[in-house]
Amino acid sequence: MADPTKREKILAAAIEVFSESGIEKAKISDVVKRAGVAQGTFYLYFSSKQSLVPAIAEQLLEEQFAYIKQQITPETRFEDQIQSMVEATFTVTKRYKQVLALCYSGLAIGGLITWEKLYQPYYEWVDQLLAEAVNRGEIRSNIRQIRVTSKLLIGLMEEAAEQLYLFDDNDEQAEIYKQETIEFIKRALMK
Amino acid sequence: MADPTKREKILAAAIEVFSESGIEKAKISDVVKRAGVAQGTFYLYFSSKQSLVPAIAEQLLEEQFAYIKQQITPETRFEDQIQSMVEATFTVTKRYKQVLALCYSGLAIGGLITWEKLYQPYYEWVDQLLAEAVNRGEIRSNIRQIRVTSKLLIGLMEEAAEQLYLFDDNDEQAEIYKQETIEFIKRALMK
Amino acid sequence: MADPTKREKILAAAIEVFSESGIEKAKISDVVKRAGVAQGTFYLYFSSKQSLVPAIAEQLLEEQFAYIKQQITPETRFEDQIQSMVEATFTVTKRYKQVLALCYSGLAIGGLITWEKLYQPYYEWVDQLLAEAVNRGEIRSNIRQIRVTSKLLIGLMEEAAEQLYLFDDNDEQAEIYKQETIEFIKRALMK
Amino acid sequence: MADPTKREKILAAAIEVFSESGIEKAKISDVVKRAGVAQGTFYLYFSSKQSLVPAIAEQLLEEQFAYIKQQITPETRFEDQIQSMVEATFTVTKRYKQVLALCYSGLAIGGLITWEKLYQPYYEWVDQLLAEAVNRGEIRSNIRQIRVTSKLLIGLMEEAAEQLYLFDDNDEQAEIYKQETIEFIKRALMK
DNA sequence: AATGAATGAGCTTTCATTCAT
DNA sequence: AATGAATGAAAGCTCATTCAT
Numbered sequence: 001m002a003d004p005t006k007r008e009k010i011l012a013a014a015i016e017v018f019s020e021s022g023i024e025k026a027k028i029s030d031v032v033k034r035a036g037v038a039q040g041t042f043y044l045y046f047s048s049k050q051s052l053v054p055a056i057a058e059q060l061l062e063e064q065f066a067y068i069k070q071q072i073t074p075e076t077r078f079e080d081q082i083q084s085m086v087e088a089t090f091t092v093t094k095r096y097k098q099v100l101a102l103c104y105s106g107l108a109i110g111g112l113i114t115w116e117k118l119y120q121p122y123y124e125w126v127d128q129l130l131a132e133a134v135n136r137g138e139i140r141s142n143i144r145q146i147r148v149t150s151k152l153l154i155g156l157m158e159e160a161a162e163q164l165y166l167f168d169d170n171d172e173q174a175e176i177y178k179q180e181t182i183e184f185i186k187r188a189l190m191k
Numbered sequence: 192m193a194d195p196t197k198r199e200k201i202l203a204a205a206i207e208v209f210s211e212s213g214i215e216k217a218k219i220s221d222v223v224k225r226a227g228v229a230q231g232t233f234y235l236y237f238s239s240k241q242s243l244v245p246a247i248a249e250q251l252l253e254e255q256f257a258y259i260k261q262q263i264t265p266e267t268r269f270e271d272q273i274q275s276m277v278e279a280t281f282t283v284t285k286r287y288k289q290v291l292a293l294c295y296s297g298l299a300i301g302g303l304i305t306w307e308k309l310y311q312p313y314y315e316w317v318d319q320l321l322a323e324a325v326n327r328g329e330i331r332s333n334i335r336q337i338r339v340t341s342k343l344l345i346g347l348m349e350e351a352a353e354q355l356y357l358f359d360d361n362d363e364q365a366e367i368y369k370q371e372t373i374e375f376i377k378r379a380l381m382k
Numbered sequence: 383m384a385d386p387t388k389r390e391k392i393l394a395a396a397i398e399v400f401s402e403s404g405i406e407k408a409k410i411s412d413v414v415k416r417a418g419v420a421q422g423t424f425y426l427y428f429s430s431k432q433s434l435v436p437a438i439a440e441q442l443l444e445e446q447f448a449y450i451k452q453q454i455t456p457e458t459r460f461e462d463q464i465q466s467m468v469e470a471t472f473t474v475t476k477r478y479k480q481v482l483a484l485c486y487s488g489l490a491i492g493g494l495i496t497w498e499k500l501y502q503p504y505y506e507w508v509d510q511l512l513a514e515a516v517n518r519g520e521i522r523s524n525i526r527q528i529r530v531t532s533k534l535l536i537g538l539m540e541e542a543a544e545q546l547y548l549f550d551d552n553d554e555q556a557e558i559y560k561q562e563t564i565e566f567i568k569r570a571l572m573k
Numbered sequence: 574m575a576d577p578t579k580r581e582k583i584l585a586a587a588i589e590v591f592s593e594s595g596i597e598k599a600k601i602s603d604v605v606k607r608a609g610v611a612q613g614t615f616y617l618y619f620s621s622k623q624s625l626v627p628a629i630a631e632q633l634l635e636e637q638f639a640y641i642k643q644q645i646t647p648e649t650r651f652e653d654q655i656q657s658m659v660e661a662t663f664t665v666t667k668r669y670k671q672v673l674a675l676c677y678s679g680l681a682i683g684g685l686i687t688w689e690k691l692y693q694p695y696y697e698w699v700d701q702l703l704a705e706a707v708n709r710g711e712i713r714s715n716i717r718q719i720r721v722t723s724k725l726l727i728g729l730m731e732e733a734a735e736q737l738y739l740f741d742d743n744d745e746q747a748e749i750y751k752q753e754t755i756e757f758i759k760r761a762l763m764k
Numbered sequence: 765a766a767t768g769a770a771t772g773a774g775c776t777t778t779c780a781t782t783c784a785t
Numbered sequence: 786a787a788t789g790a791a792t793g794a795a796a797g798c799t800c801a802t803t804c805a806t
Contacts, residue, residue, distance in 0.1 A: 006791090024215060028776065038792045040778080049776070116358045140378075148364075148371045155350035156343065163342050167307045173339075180339045187331075188379035197765090219801060229767040231803080240801065388770090406597060410797065420771045425798070498740045522760075530746075530753045537732035538725065545724050549689045555721075562721045569713075570761035579786090601780060611788040613782080622780065 007045040009035045011059060014052050019098040023053065054114045057103040061118045064092045069125065078133035079186060086157055086182050090174065093161035101166060119154075126150040130189075139189040149189070157181060198236040200226045202250060205243050210289040214244070245305045248294040252309045255283045260316065269324035270377060277348055277373050281365065284352035292357055310345075317341040321380075330380045340380070348372060389427040391417045393441060396434050401480040405435065436496045439485040443500045446474045451507065460515040461568060468539055468564050472556065475543035483548055501536075508532040512571075521571040531571070539563060580618045582608045584632060587625050592671040596626065627687045630676040634691045637665045642698065651706040652759060659730055659755050663747065666734035674739055692727075699723040703762075712762045722762070730754060 013035035018026045028049055032042050046052055071088040072081050093100060103115075127146050130153075133139045143149050160181040164174060204226035209217045219240055223233050237243055259279040263272050284291060294306075318337050321344075324330045334340050351372040355365060395417035400408045410431055414424050428434055453470040454463050475482060509528050512535075515521045525531050542563040546556060586608035591599045601622055605615050619625055641661040645654050666673065676688075700719050703726075706712045716722050733754040737747060 027774090039776095039794085040792055041790085043777070044790070142374075144367050144371055148368055149375070151354050152347065152351055152371065152375055155354065156347050159346035159350055160343055163346065176336050177339055180335055181343065183333075184340070184343055184379045188375045218799090223768095230769085230801095231767055232765080234802070235765070409795090421773090421797095422771055422799080423769085426769070431797070524756075526749050526753055530750055531757070533736050534729065534733055534753065534757055537736065538729050541728035541732055542725055545728065558718050558721055562717055562725065565715075566722070566725055566761045570757045600778090605789095612780095612790090613788055614786080616781070617786070 006035075006037060006041065010037065010042060010045055011052075011055060015056055015059070015099055018052070018056065018102055023102055053103065054118075056099065057115065058118055060096055060099060060103060061122070064096070065122050065125075067092055068122075072129075074129075074132075078129075078136070078138040078190065081129060081133075082185050083182055086160075086178055086185070089157040090161045090164070090178055093158065094165050097162075097165045100162070122154065123147060123150050126154060133189075138191065140191055153185065153189075156185065197226075197228060197232065201228065201233060201236055202243075202246060206247055206250075206290055209243070209247065209293055214293055244294065245309070247290065248306065249309055251287055251290060251294060252313070255287070256313050256316070258283055259313075263320075265320075265323075269320075269327070269329040269381065272320060272324075273376050274373055277351075277369055277376070280348040281352045281355070281369060284349065285356050288353075288356045291353070313345065314338060314341050317345060324380075329382065331382055344376065344380075347376065388417075388419060388423065392419065392424060392427055393434075393437060397438055397441075397481055400434070400438065400484055405484055435485065436500075438481065439497065440500055442478055442481060442485060443504070446478070447504050447507070449474055450504075454511075456511075456514075460511075460518070460520040460572065463511060463515075464567050465564055468542075468560055468567070471539040472543045472546070472560055475540065476547050479544075479547045482544070504536065505529060505532050508536060515571075520573065522573055535567065535571075538567065579608075579610060579614065583610065583615060583618055584625075584628060588629055588632075588672055591625075591629065591675055596675055626676065627691075629672065630688065631691055633669055633672060633676060634695070637669070638695050638698075640665055641695075645702075647702075647705075651702075651709070651711040651763065654702060654706075655758050655762075656755055659733075659751055659758070662730040663734045663737070663751055666731065667738050670735075670738045673735070695727065696720060696723050699727060706762075711764065713764050726758065726762075729758065 010031065014026075014031045017030045017034060021027075021030070026049075028042055029039065031052075032039050035042075046055065068085060068088040071084045073084075076084075127150050130139065130143070130146050130149060134141050134143070160177055164170065164177045201222065205217075205222045208221045208225060212218075212221070217240075219233055220230065222243075223230050226233075237246065259276060262275045262279040264275075267275075318341050321330065321334070321337050321340060325332050325334070351368055355361065355368045392413065396408075396413045399413045399416060403409075403412070408431075410424055411421060413434075414421050417424075428437065450467060450470040453466045455466075458466075509532050512521065512525070512528050512531060516523050516525070542559055546552065546559045583604065587599075587604045590603045590607060594600075594603070599622075601615055602612060604625075605612050608615075619628065641658060644657045644661040646657075649657075700723050703712065703716070703719050703722060707714050707716070733750055737743065737750045
């Protein structure tokens with residue numbers, strides 16, 4: 001970690017280039033050009049083109065998670081928390097839609113375990129949110145395994161946002177998607 | 192469609208090779224070798240390597256959709272239909288887990304529209320299922336837009352199955368995942 | 383061996399290029415340019431740049447051995463045979479001096495066994511020559527192991543020729559080198 | 574020669590690395606790592622990677638020559654001297670077999686003259702040995718040019734040792750190789 | 765329709781060398 | 786004298802695609 005700046009420059013450039021060209025078409029030569037470093041410098045910080053993908057995914061998920069956490073107030077009602085989470089998920093998905101698809105595809109190729117590991121803190125955080133809501137009596141208590149529900153919850157929100165922004169790419173429908181998702185979740189979980 | 196047999200051989204070989212090697216590493220030369228045709232023959236049936244992906248996806252989705260449709264009886268209660276759909280989705284996902292991730296990634300790169308189009312009949316079919324259930328008074332009638340709900344429904348089931356088979360890859364947990372998914376959906380939609 | 387012509391073209395070009403540039407500096411791109419084939423074609427006939435070296439060595443040794451064999455009459459006296467062999471060795475070494483050094487160095491890197499294998503027929507042929515001369519009573523019969531003597535004999539002739547053409551590169555001294563070598567061998571072996 | 578210690582460390586490391594990896598594969602970065610100096614330090618003592626080869630060769634030949642000289646007593650009979658020289662040559666070749674092939678190949682590429690120059694003192698020393706033996710009437714006096722005979726003599730001994738240790742690599746045959754070589758030389762030169 | 769040898773653009777990666785500190 | 790991060794040219798090799806047969 002001699003010079004964090006340089007690694008970061010490369011990573012940032014890589015996110016841009018990968019977004020624009022897709023992972024297959026992206027050339028390291030473009031990445032380094034945009035990062036303003038020499039070709040060889042790339043290999044001081046990353047072992048290969050492939051090894052960029054987890055690094056990008058990590059950064060993205062971290063930003064994403066940080067943003068969502070920051071939007072949620074722990075003390076509020078679960079109902080409001082859901083609304084905030086959905087809003088946050090849609091916001092973040094919109095911002096990173098290109099790269100998210102990319103990461104998904106990049107990791108699908110060989111790094112499913114990595115992906116799972118990166119989501120771990122997010123899962124744990126939602127686990128806790130759910131557990132507290134159960135304790136407060138806000139949501140049903142017949143959940144067999146909280147982790148599974150957390151995954152369904154997160155999966156559903158992301159699925160909805162991806163449907164909207166990746167496939168429909170229709171911002172006018174945003175409200176409908178969000179409301180339907182919130183309603184879906186609230187009914188599925190709340191008493 | 193002069194010689195359906197040859198096209199099908201290539202497609203089947205491609206599904207195998209793509210599953211084994213991933214989309215990037217897969218070589219046309221391996222596909223044709225396994226299909227038992229010459230290198231050039233490939234280009235009589237497909238315009239490029241890329242063009243294989245939608246073709247694979249199409250075939251897979253068709254099989255998948257056919258299987259699910261066949262499992263569902265139109266006259267039964269929505270509750271039973273959900274159960275059957277979840278079962279079917281898990282079954283199909285398990286069978287094609289490798290290739291599904293692949294297709295997802297392959298299409299994510301450049302063909303999101305295609306993907307959407309391929310899902311069209313599936314969406315329509317679920318739309319109708321939901322509409323009938325609304326008519327029968329089995330599920331809530333405050334659904335703003337049926338298509339959005341269909342997407343959420345399908346997305347949730349696939350998400351759950353993928354979580355189970357792609358990430359956890361833990362067949363013992365299957366029952367828990369299924370039950371939780373069914374419970375989730377029933378509560379979300381039924382009166 | 384679909385098209386021997388193309389492989390041969392590449393091999394011939396490689397011998398030229400390798401002679402001019404040395405093995406390290408030689409570029410495959412130059413080889414194919416001179417051979418008049420595409421870059422990729424090279425890899426249809428050779429698996430790598432490295433794999434050219436044994437192929438070149440093989441061809442060279444074959445030519446060399448063929449030439450030497452053709453110069454020697456089996457029925458003549460051993461004394462005359464030695465003279466012819468030395469002459470032939472010097473002739474051939476002179477002709478291929480560039481590439482011989484090259485092969486020697488190229489094989490020294492990783493393929494000593496190959497080198498030994500390529501010499502096998504030459505060794506056997508000299509073995510026989512010596513055996514016959516022993517039978518005819520022309521050379522001393524206290525040779526412990528004919529193969530060792532064959533190797534010494536061949537090694538000495540090549541060493542002498544290489545000294546002359548690679549290091550001294552002085553054609554005026556040729557006669558002296560040859561005469562001394564012949565004298566050396568005759569005394570060493572003949573009764 | 575500001576800091577002989579550092580130069581020597583690099584040289585010693587280079588001999589090791591070159592022996593293990595061969596000259597092409599050997600990396601300066603490995604050499605400096607093993608020498609325990611920084612990458613840039615290398616270029617304070619050597620102008621390039623290529624320039625290492627003559628330096629290595631020089632050191633090796635010096636050691637080799639020193640060892641051989643030390644084994645030979647000037648006053649003894651030529652017959653005994655030959656025996657000692659052959660023994661010494663085999664010993665040294667065995668010890669340095671890896672690096673010798675390497676040097677040979679390394680110099681073959683571009684530095685034949687260097688190689689010749691490095692051998693100069695060895696040639697001169699053998700010249701003198703032979704001259705003295707002629708004077709003492711131990712070997713035949715019809716040698717046309719002593720230098721040529723010295724080269725043949727040295728070449729033959731090294732050739733034999735290399736055959737044994739580089740190609741056969743069969744220590745059991747050592748005695749046969751040595752005896753045959755000694756016999757060969759004695760007959761070739763002695764009255 | 766079928767073949768498969770030939771193509772060649774273009775990629776990643778390596779590593780000797782430099783130079784600011 | 787010493788460092789080691791940074792450089793960037795250079796090359797081996799791959800593989801989707803073409804085309805003469």
